[in-house]
Amino acid sequence: MGKEIRSVVNILDLSVDEINHLMELADAIEADPGKFQECCAHRKLAVLFYEPSTRTRLSFEAAMLELGGQVLGFAGADSSSAAKGESVADTIRVVSNYADIIVMRHPKEGAPVVAVQNASVPFINAGDGGHFHPTQTLADLLTIRRTRGRLEGLTLGLCGDLKFGRTVHSLIDAMLRYPGNRYVLISPEELRLPFYELEKLEKSGVLYQEVNSLEEAIPDLDILYMTRVQKERFFNEEDYLRLKDSYILTPEKLLKSREDLAILHPLPRVNEISVQVDKDPRAKYFYQTLCGKQMRMALILFLLGLDKG
Ligand code: NCD
Numbered sequence: 001m002g003k004e005i006r007s008v009v010n011i012l013d014l015s016v017d018e019i020n021h022l023m024e025l026a027d028a029i030e031a032d033p034g035k036f037q038e039c040c041a042h043r044k045l046a047v048l049f050y051e052p053s054t055r056t057r058l059s060f061e062a063a064m065l066e067l068g069g070q071v072l073g074f075a076g077a078d079s080s081s082a083a084k085g086e087s088v089a090d091t092i093r094v095v096s097n098y099a100d101i102i103v104m105r106h107p108k109e110g111a112p113v114v115a116v117q118n119a120s121v122p123f124i125n126a127g128d129g130g131h132f133h134p135t136q137t138l139a140d141l142l143t144i145r146r147t148r149g150r151l152e153g154l155t156l157g158l159c160g161d162l163k164f165g166r167t168v169h170s171l172i173d174a175m176l177r178y179p180g181n182r183y184v185l186i187s188p189e190e191l192r193l194p195f196y197e198l199e200k201l202e203k204s205g206v207l208y209q210e211v212n213s214l215e216e217a218i219p220d221l222d223i224l225y226m227t228r229v230q231k232e233r234f235f236n237e238e239d240y241l242r243l244k245d246s247y248i249l250t251p252e253k254l255l256k257s258r259e260d261l262a263i264l265h266p267l268p269r270v271n272e273i274s275v276q277v278d279k280d281p282r283a284k285y286f287y288q289t290l291c292g293k294q295m296r297m298a299l300i301l302f303l304l305g306l307d308k309g
Contacts (some may be wrong), residue, residue: 006303007123009112011174012135014229018302019174023142025298025307026291033066038299039306040069046075046099049126050082050106055267056135056290058125060103061201063296067193072099089118096120096141101303103135115298122303130233136266137170138299141290144223146291147262147284153180157217158248160186160227160272162193164234167266168227169197176204178244183208184217188246189227214247219256224249226265249273254280264288
């Protein structure tokens with residue numbers, strides 16, 4: 001029997017202990033990046049992006065380069081054989097011969113499951129449709145831990161497109177494993193959290209509420225996780241136009257917030273956070289992108305079995 005290949009499709013593919021280990025590794029990287037700069041020498045990361053991305057793709061590439069490794073891949077299905085009709089299964093089988101580890105973003109929910117079945121190297125899901133986005137969650141967890149000092153006993157406000165926002169789904173799955181967290185779900189009726197996620201909150205017996213008003217929710221929150229209305233997942237443009245500016249965070253709305261609130265956003269931002277908020281010390285969304293790169297470095301090391309040295 002060969003060594004077990006570890007992959008991450010869902011944040012639950014990593015145990016709480018493993019996530020803690022990744023956060024410690026990210027802290028060690030932050031403290032002394034030079035120590036890690038050759039760890040992935042002669043290793044290759046394949047980056048297969050069938051959907052647009054800035055942060056996730058570039059932070060994975062930067063992560064591998066900063067570990068001394070190399071990257072190959074494509075950004076956009078049009079420039080790959082997907083445009084000729086090649087299946088994900090075939091592409092992954094082929095790319096397994098070219099790279100030591102694969103990261104993929106795909107518009108279809110479930111595509112990563114097919115990928116894992118066909119990969120002979122570790123595989124990472126970088127977002128599948130409106131489903132999951134586990135590595136964004138790793139970035140979010142590290143940001144929360146570094147800015148609030150803990151991952152439990154927090155009141156978390158999740159605001160915006162809770163229906164299609166895959167980052168929200170993965171973050172809830174992750175935070176449910178830490179005790180004492182409360183959830184305030186702030187969305188228009190049409191963009192409520194999907195049933196399969198609501199059910200998880202319900203079954204775990206945590207405190208949660210669904211509300212419409214961001215202003216009313218703000219004073220109680222330790223974390224405010226803003227999200228973009230996911231235009232590309234709407235069936236009709238009219239609905240998107242009607243809902244896109246449902247929430248806009250402004251300095252005025254923050255007047256009643258706690259001083260130690262941490263404002264997160266997976267980015268890209270469209271309109272939902274006014275640029276005037278950027279200079280507020282509570283705004284952590286650009287810092288979150290740095291945390292994302294460090295967690296991706298940690299994850300690559302872990303999946304390649306290079307985290308022990
Ligand atoms: C998110 C995504 O792709 O789901 N972006 C990201 O990876 N940082 C959020 C979004 O696109 O709104």
